[in-house]
Amino acid sequence: MADDPLDFCPADPPPSGERPVVLVAAVALIDGDGRILLAQRPAGRSMAGLWEFPGGKVEAGETPERALVRELREELGIDTRESCLAPIGFASHAYDTFHLLMPLFVCRRWRGTPQSLEGQTLRWVRVNEMRDYPMPPADVPLVAQLRDIL
Secondary structure, eight states: OOSOGGGGSOOOOOOOSOOOEEEEEEEEEBOTTSOEEEEEOOTTSTTTTOEEOSEEEOOTTOOHHHHHHHHHHHHHOOBOOGGGEEEEEEEEEEOSSOEEEEEEEEEOOOBSOOOOSSSOEEEEEOGGGGGGSOOOTTTHHHHHHHHHHO
16 A cells, blocks of 8 residues: 555644543524624733633533533523523533633524623624634634634
């Protein structure tokens, strides 16, 4: 066989020791005009200034859906139900000190108006405009997944 199928895959990074796996759930809130809500990480936090999908860490004993319902209430002051969250993809990304596993959900139904409760700047954007917003490395491939389903 002349071609090795693995030649088409980038080389794996060298091992850098064991990293804990952190499970974070994210959501693409989509409004009636087809725009997606992005939140800018506030000053003083890691990756400050980068734009991301709302969400947060999944606590022990929590499902990703339950974590999103909680995080949306705490961060944006809106209420939704687990049944309103549809999984569309996920990111798996190695940062220096941990490995992030992040399922992405879509949500089109919630009660209330999203507002910044944790100092983040919020912006509604069209999927084709998302490349204009610098994002954490783990979020970047999620944009393509989202674009493919919208």
